[in-house]
Amino acid sequence: MLETSVLYLPIGRKTFDLAAAEVVWAETSEFLKKQCRTLHEPEHILTSIEELEQFLQSVQGQSIDSVVYQSVTFADGEFAVKVLEYFKAPVIVWSVREPSVGGRLRLNSLTGGNSTCNVLKNLAHPFAFVFGNPSEPRLQEKLHMQLQVNQVIHKLKQLSIGIVGEHPPGFFFSDSDEAELQTALGVRLHKLDLQQAFSECAKIDESRWIRAVERAEKQVVGLNRSDETVKKFAQFYSFLEDYIQENRIQALAVRCWPDFFNELGAAACSTLSQFTEGGIVSSCESDIHGSISMYVLQELSGGSAPYLGDLVHVNEERNSVVFWHCGAGAYSLAHPSTGAQAGVHPNRKLGFTMEFGLKPGGVTIFRVSHTPSGYRLLVMRGNALDVPQPFNGTSVEVQLPHDVSRTLTGLMNEGFEPHFALVYEDVVDALIELGRQLGIETIAYV
Numbered sequence: 001m002l003e004t005s006v007l008y009l010p011i012g013r014k015t016f017d018l019a020a021a022e023v024v025w026a027e028t029s030e031f032l033k034k035q036c037r038t039l040h041e042p043e044h045i046l047t048s049i050e051e052l053e054q055f056l057q058s059v060q061g062q063s064i065d066s067v068v069y070q071s072v073t074f075a076d077g078e079f080a081v082k083v084l085e086y087f088k089a090p091v092i093v094w095s096v097r098e099p100s101v102g103g104r105l106r107l108n109s110l111t112g113g114n115s116t117c118n119v120l121k122n123l124a125h126p127f128a129f130v131f132g133n134p135s136e137p138r139l140q141e142k143l144h145m146q147l148q149v150n151q152v153i154h155k156l157k158q159l160s161i162g163i164v165g166e167h168p169p170g171f172f173f174s175d176s177d178e179a180e181l182q183t184a185l186g187v188r189l190h191k192l193d194l195q196q197a198f199s200e201c202a203k204i205d206e207s208r209w210i211r212a213v214e215r216a217e218k219q220v221v222g223l224n225r226s227d228e229t230v231k232k233f234a235q236f237y238s239f240l241e242d243y244i245q246e247n248r249i250q251a252l253a254v255r256c257w258p259d260f261f262n263e264l265g266a267a268a269c270s271t272l273s274q275f276t277e278g279g280i281v282s283s284c285e286s287d288i289h290g291s292i293s294m295y296v297l298q299e300l301s302g303g304s305a306p307y308l309g310d311l312v313h314v315n316e317e318r319n320s321v322v323f324w325h326c327g328a329g330a331y332s333l334a335h336p337s338t339g340a341q342a343g344v345h346p347n348r349k350l351g352f353t354m355e356f357g358l359k360p361g362g363v364t365i366f367r368v369s370h371t372p373s374g375y376r377l378l379v380m381r382g383n384a385l386d387v388p389q390p391f392n393g394t395s396v397e398v399q400l401p402h403d404v405s406r407t408l409t410g411l412m413n414e415g416f417e418p419h420f421a422l423v424y425e426d427v428v429d430a431l432i433e434l435g436r437q438l439g440i441e442t443i444a445y446v
Contacts, residue, residue, distance in 0.1 A: 001034065001035065001036065001037055002035055002036055002037065002144070002147055002148065002151060003037050003151070004036050004037060004038070004065045004066065004147055004148075004150070004151040004154075005036070005037070005038040005039075005040070005062070005063055005064050005065050005066075006032060006035075006036045006038065006039050006040070006064070006065065006066050006067075006068055006147065007040045007041075007059065007062070007064045007066070007067045007068065007087060007089070008028070008029065008032055008039060008040065008041040008068045008070070009041075009042070009046060009052070009055075009067065009068065009069050009070065009083065010024075010025045010028065010041075010042070010045045010046060010070050010072045011045070011046055011052070011069060011070065011071055011072065011073075011075045011079050011112070012045045012046070012047055012071070012072040012073035012074075012075060013047055013073050013074060013075050014047050016073035016074060016106060016107055016108060017073070017099070017104075017106035017107060018045065018047075018073070020099045020106050020107060021045055021072035021073050021107060022045065022072075023099075024070075024072050024096050024107075024133065024134065025044075025045050025070075025072055027133070027134040027135060028070060028094075028134045029041060030134075031134045031140070032068065035143075035144060035147065036147065040059045040062055040064070042055045045072055046079075049078055049079065049082055052079055052082055052083070053082060056082070056083065056085075056086040056087075057086075060086055063154075064087055064089045065089060065147070065150050065151045065153075065154040066089055066090060066091075066092055066146070066147055066150040066151070067083060067087055067089050067090070067091045067092065068091075068092045068094060068143075069083065069091050069092065069093050069094065069116060070094040070095075070096070071093070071094065071095050071096075071109045071110075071112030071113045071116060072096065072107065072109060073107045073108060073109060073112060074107070074108035074109065074111050074112040074115075075112050075115075075116075076115060077115050077116065077118065077119035079116075080116045080119045080120060081119060081123075084123065084125060088125075089150065089154070090125075090126040090127060090128070090150045090153060090437055091116075091120060091125065091126070091127040091128075092127070092128050092129075092130060092143065092146050092147070092150070093113050093116045093117050093120070093127055093128070093129045093130070094113065094129075094130050094131075094143070095109045095110045095112065095113030095114075095129070095130075095131050096109045096131075096132065096133050096134075097109075097131075097132065097133050098110075110131070113129060113131070117129055126153075126437045126438075126439075128146045128149075128433065128436075128437065130142050130143050130146065145429060145430050145433065146433070148299075148300055148430055149300075149430050149433050149434050149437060150437070151299070152296060152299045152300060152434060153434070153437060153438065155299060156185045156186050156187055156292075156295075156296075157185075157186030157187075158186075158250075159185075159186070159187045159188070159250050159251065159292070159295060160187075160188045160189075160190050160247065160248055160249055160250060160251075161187060161188070161189055161190065161249065161250070161251045161252065161253055161288060161291055161292070162190050162191075162192055162240075162243065162244065162247065162249040162251070162252045162253070163189050163190065163191045163192065163253050163286060163288065164192045164194055164197060164240070164252060164253070164254040164255060164286070165192075165193070165194030165197075165254065165255030165259060165286060166194075166255060166286060167255060167285060167286035167287070168255060168257060168258070168285055168286070171285050171286070171287075173287070173289075173370075173417040173418065173419070174253070174285050174286045174287040174288060174289075174290070175286075175288065176189070176288040176289060176370070180374075181288070184374070184375050184438070184440070185292065185368075185375070185438070187292060189288065190247050190249060192243060194255055194259055195259075195263070197236070197239060197240070197243075198236075198259075198263050198264050200239055201232075201235040201236045201238070201239035201240075202235060204235045204238050204239060208238050209231070209234035209235045209237070209238045210234065211234075211238070212233070212234035212237040212238050212241075212274070213225050213230060213231075213233075213234045215274065216230075216233075216234075216270070216274055219277070219331035219332070219339075219340055220331060220339075220340050220341070220342050220354075221338070221339045221340060221341045221342065222341050222342045223342045223352065224342070227351060227352065228265070228266075229265070229266040229267065229350060229351040229352050230270075230351070230352055232264055232265060232266035233266055233267075233270045233271055233352060236264065236266075236268075236271050237270075237271045237274060237275070240252070240271065240275070244280060249280070250280065250295070251280060251281045251282070251283075251291045251292070251294070251295045252272070252275060252280060252281070252282040252283070252291060253282070253283045253286045253287055253288045253290070253291040254268055254271070254272060254282060254283070254284060254286060255285065255286045256268035256269070256272070256284045256285060256326075256328075257285070257348075261345070261348045261350055265350065266350055266351065266352070267326070267327060267344070267345045267348065267350050267351060267352065267353045268284065268328075269284070269325075269326055269327035269328040269345065269352075269353040269354060270327075270328075270342075270351075270352045270353060270354065272284055272328040273327075273328050273329055273330055273331060273340075273354050274331075276294070276305055276306070276328075276329075276330040277305055277330040277331045277332060279298070279303065281294035281295050281298055281306060282294075282328075283308050283419070284308070284325065284326070284328055285419075287308070287417075287419050289367070289368045289369065289370060289417065290308050290367075290417075290419040290421060292368045293306075293308070293366050293367050293368045293419075293421035294306040294308055294421045296366065296368070296431070296434070297364065297366055297421055297422070297423035297425075297427065298423070300423075300425070300427040300430045300431065300434075301364075301423045301424070301425035301427055302425070304423050304424055304425055305330035305332050305333060305423075306330075306421050306422065306423040307323070307329055307330070307333055307358065307394070307396070307421065307422050307423070308325065308328070308419055308420070308421050309323035309324050309325045309394070309395070309396070309419070309420060309422075310323065310324055310325060310418050310419065310420075311323055311408075311411070311418065311420055312324045312391070312395075313390065313391075313397075314404055314405070314408055315397070315404075316404060316405060318385070318397070318399060319399055319400055319403070319404045320385060320397050320398055320399040320400065320404060321397070321398055321400065321404060321407075321408070322390045322391065322395055322396065322397050322398070323365075323395065323396050323398060323420055323422065324390065324391050324393060324394070324395035324396075325393055325394055325395075326345055326346060326347070326353065326393045326394075327343060327344075327345055327346070327353025327354045327355065327393045327394060328353070328354060328394060329354045329356065329358065329394035331354075333356075333358045333359060333394075333424075334354075334356040334357075334358065334359065335356060335357050335358060335359045335360070335386075335389075336359060338356050338357070338389075339356070340354055340356050341354070341355045341356055342354075342355065343355025343392070343393075345393075346391075346392040346393050353393065354393070354394050355392065355393065355394070356389065356394055357387070357388065357389030357390065357394075357395060357396065358384055358394065358395070358396035359384065359424070360383075360384050360385060360386035361383070361384050361424045362381075362382075362383055362384075362424065362425075362426055363381075363382050363383065363384050363396075363398060363422045363423065363424055363425075364379070364380070364381060364382075364422065364423055364425060364426055364427045364428055364431065365378075365379070365380035365381070365382055365398070365420050365421070365422045366378065366379055366380070366420075366421050366422070366423075366427075366431055367416060367417060367419070367420055367421060369416055369417055370417075371415065374440075374441075375438075375440045375441075376435075376440060376441040376442065376443060377431060377434070377435040377440055377441070377442040377443070378411075378414075378416055378420075378442075378443050378444075378445075379428055379431045379432055379435075379442060379443070379444040379445070379446065380400070380407075380444070380445040380446065381400075381401055381426065381428050381445070381446040382398040382399060382400050382401070382422070383398065383399045384396050384397070384398050384399075384422075384424070385397045385398070385399055396422075398422070400445070401445070401446065402445055407445050410445070414443065428444070428446050432444060
């Protein structure tokens with residue numbers, strides 16, 4: 001069941017076969033109740049503008065992720081216009097099949113959906129169209145995806161990212177124009193001074209920070225709790241945990257170097273790894289759009305932990321690329337043969353970091369990207385290979401569906417940012433639909 005709030009509007013006219021329409025309405029209601037945590041629906045088919053408005057007034061003010069506008073029979077565009085006077089959520093226009101062919105056209109639902117789509121397009125309101133009866137698996141799958149996408153759009157407008165320190169020098173791609181970001185996606189930024197965080201975390205008592213160590217020990221192989229860097233990880237993690245709760249933060253972007261090594265004396269990788277494992281996606285190098293990319297993947301995959309890495313190596317023989325980072329990665333991403341092992345940073349030689357190759361399986365690769373022309377999305381499909389760990393830190397070799405050399409050249413010519421998010425779930429179609437709904441250019445290698 002999706003944690004989403006849906007407004008279901010069965011729209012029809014009495015001049016059509018309402019008995020047949022009521023069968024569709026009843027089946028749809030039962031289906032949506034099983035799909036959605038919160039469903040607002042009328043007690044009958046809405047057959048006039050007056051009935052529609054009366055119902056809309058009764059639910060006015062409710063938080064709605066999706067409006068499911070079902071043309072159970074034909075109805076003109078006046079109904080859709082009335083809905084938009086009350087709700088601005090994306091609309092899913094749903095037409096159903098004719099109950100019979102030959103003789104009277106009993107529902108004319110498809111024309112009703114066509115008319116509604118035309119109105120919404122001309123009003124520049126976001127919408128999607130689905131066709132089929134409630135019992136059809138293909139319809140159910142597509143509707144589920146649309147509800148997920150609309151839920152993500154709604155959640156992005158509520159998303160607050162904790163920016164812990166400015167991005168490292170020269171990492172311009174990690175930054176974001178706050179006003180443009182909020183206009184395009186609805187995301188808000190909450191900034192925290194990194195030096196202040198270092199100072200405050202050192203004051204945290206062992207009785208509080210030891211819980212972070214105990215949490216890590218459940219999934220990290222070879223963790224030495226007497227290591228000073230483990231203590232510092234736990235103190236900083238505990239401080240951020242309080243910050244997240246106090247400020248209702250749902251994602252993090254953290255400046256990991258050089259400050260963590262020079263000032264705190266420990267790597268940030270373990271902190272980011274444990275937060276991402278726990279559902280607070282966390283990007284390194286204060287990559288704001290990287291954090292958003294991870295958040296979107298987590299939401300569309302039903303809560304799976306995403307990964308963020310650089311594209312560092314190409315293998316033409318296997319038509320693959322390697323994504324790598326210094327030592328950050330959610331524990332559950334580790335190859336089952338090794339598990340998530342405690343390590344040290346490959347360059348700075350400070351702990352504690354993650355040391356593992358990622359597990360095999362199908363993946364979706366994604367990036368919320370920005371250019372002077374505005375936002376765009378990158379969507380790729382791949383297969384994480386079952387091979388030895390490519391490089392120290394965390395890394396994964398991913399086989400691509402198209403010629404790797406051409407794909408690489410395309411990515412470079414387009415000037416995509418060097419951080420790529422991935423998740424172990426096929427959410428390609430949902431991401432492409434997300435871009436369409438948001439009116440953002442989407443470049444796909446699938």
